[in-house]
């Protein structure tokens with residue numbers, strides 16, 4: 317999986333296709349991500365001290381990483397991510413469209 321928290325991604329398939337958002341959390345084990353404003357599901361919230369009313373709230377549910385594409389910060393296009401090895405065995409991700417390194 318080549319997505320990280322803070323990446324901007326575009327949903328490319330499913331119900332949320334075309335929606336763009338920021339990765340809130342990358343879940344490596346399940347190869348999925350939580351994206352801000354994407355894949356919202358209604359959840360029943362029990363009343364707590366903070367939220368005395370309880371009721372139904374909307375929360376992001378994880379979406380499979382294969383359903384989203386990273387949006388390159390340089391060229392602004394949804395792109396596949398390549399990985400390049402730098403000196404000292406450091407790995408960086410790069411945009412396959414414009415070649416720009418994503419991790420600075």
Ligand SMILES: [Zn+2]
Pocket residue numbers: 388389390391392393395411412413414415416
């Ligand atoms: Zn690019």
